[in-house]
Amino acid sequence: MLHPDIRADKARRLPEHGLAEAVSLAAALPGMEVLGAEVVRLPRLQPGMLFGSGKVAELKARFAAEEVELVLVDGPVSPVQQRNLEKEWGVKLLDRTGLILEIFADRARTREGVLQVELAALSYQRTRLVRAWTHLERQRGGFGFVGGPGETQIEADRRAIDDQVIRIKRQLDKVVRTRELHRAARRKVPFPIVALVGYTNAGKSTLFNRATGAEVLAKDMLFATLDPTMRGVTLPSGRKVILSDTVGFISDLPTQLVAAFRATLEEVLEADLILHVRDIAHPESAEQAADVTDILASLGVKAATPMFEVWNKLDLVDATTHDGLIRQAEAREHVFAVSALTGEGLNRLLEAVSTAFDEEKTDLTLTLPFSEGRKHAWLHAEGVVLAERQLDEGWQLDLRWTARQEACWRGL
Incomplete structure (x- = not known):
């Protein structure tokens, strides 16, 4: 587990505590044995390798000696940095986002949870196709004799991911609607x-x-x-x-x-x-x-x-x-x-x-014009309407509410 500590960044917390939290994250995955953890202090991030060449070589020797198979970096790692480090070290590498996604994928139990994790993983994976494929320059042939150069592999992969994202979002939309129905039912209780x-x-x-x-x-x-x-x-x-x-x-x-x-x-x-x-x-x-x-x-x-x-x-x-x-x-x-x-x-x-929830409540009768549909809906959603009558100029409502609810309503 490596925790990059960049001097230029003014982090909210101490790097040692950040490293301890990252180790706890790794421990949350079953079958994970953390062989070592280190804060790596950097003057700045290197765009190609994240770390300097000397540190990369030092870590490579240590990983080989300890037979490390997975390196976790507690922070963002670009797709290019991930590809270069994996090639140099000969190990699999995960950044903080990837590790949290792995934990969520392992822990999700309900259908909704599984869908949410899958959607997040696809969104993450889409940005890292440059790392996943080494044949992106290849192109599939066109159809017939006058076909163009065809579709590149990265375009096909990105399109496949986009199709999956659309499918999962549709399924999650159903979940959102179901949750809203449950919430509407609870509001009546x-x-x-x-x-x-x-x-x-x-x-x-x-x-x-x-x-x-x-x-x-x-x-x-x-x-x-x-x-x-x-x-x-x-x-x-x-x-x-x-x-x-x-x-x-x-x-x-x-x-x-x-x-x-x-x-x-x-x-x-x-x-x-x-x-x-x-x-x-x-x-x-x-x-x-x-x-x-x-x-x-x-x-x-x-x-x-x-x-x-x-x-x-x-x-x-x-x-x-x-x-x-x-x-x-x-x-x-x-x-x-x-x-x-x-x-x-x-x-x-x-x-x-x-x-x-035992705040003092006051009773009030007010007339609300039909143009104030939003305020009318809010009153019913809060469950403060005791009775309602329709007049020519609008709704006449008998209310029982707290001072907090009244202040919220007047602020709409």
């Missing part, structure tokens, strides 16, 4: 949706299992959860909510995966409350939280959506840090220190979730 989000291996699935009694796969492993799971939970107040477990985020998440998993991540967009689960015992917990915030913003999660921060894995910190974290969390609004493994602090969190 007065159960709020609470979504768990966070960095991969922050403990979301363990928290989900602890709160719901479900048996979702929960391991100390990156990307243990790929397929979203939803369960009903009865809170201490007796109120019922739907808890949604989602795929974990990671720094430099490949754009192909963000696009492919958008249908799954849309569950977060529909949430009434987001629980941002953080591994508070991790040395770069703050940096991980910043990565999650960036990805949520890129997905279009509304700033108006309430969010609680859950500092998980209290059981992994020493006694002094443990007590300090609890005091910090209690002093801040919407921050909760818990251990999903032992259940510590969970009651306080669930009570706060219950209180969040």
Whole structure:
């Protein structure tokens, strides 16, 4: 495992921590034995080989001595660099995106998950045809005597991939429509949706299992959860909510995966409350939280959506840090220190979730002109309409809503 540390780049995290995360990624693939890991410091990237000629030769000798079969580079590697390094070292090479795609392909279980991974892999593969084929200059002959030079191999391969992408997108469109039907059905049921989000291996699935009694796969492993799971939970107040477990985020998440998993991540967009689960015992917990915030913003999660921060894995910190974290969390609004493994602090969190949905509601009757169809649809989607009458000038609506819902509606 090689982690390029480029001096010109101002990375958010320390290269040693980045390397440790990359090794954990490799360990998430079954049958993988990591023989060595190294931070390679570079003044700049070399366009042809990524590394300088001296480093390439040094690594070649080491790989031959240790009988290395696969080299993982924790960062982007261009198709040309990948082809040149594989030829020079005589090994297979994967960059960060390729490794994450391999993990997702191994871990996907539902039909939707398999399709999403396949779509992401094809999008990635399409950009790397230059590496996969060494006969791109060959051309197939034309038809008859007046045929042109014909189609190059790379064009044929690219077209085949494009055809597959179109087919998978059609199948995923059906999944999106099905999900939308499920969401529409849930909107008619007065159960709020609470979504768990966070960095991969922050403990979301363990928290989900602890709160719901479900048996979702929960391991100390990156990307243990790929397929979203939803369960009903009865809170201490007796109120019922739907808890949604989602795929974990990671720094430099490949754009192909963000696009492919958008249908799954849309569950977060529909949430009434987001629980941002953080591994508070991790040395770069703050940096991980910043990565999650960036990805949520890129997905279009509304700033108006309430969010609680859950500092998980209290059981992994020493006694002094443990007590300090609890005091910090209690002093801040919407921050909760818990251990999903032992259940510590969970009651306080669930009570706060219950209180969040017990906001004071006010009744109001208003008349909305027919031209305000968007606002009218939003009111019904939020389930705040008690009664509706049609007048000549528009709809007359009896509403019961919270101050937050009113502010959102007036901002439309």
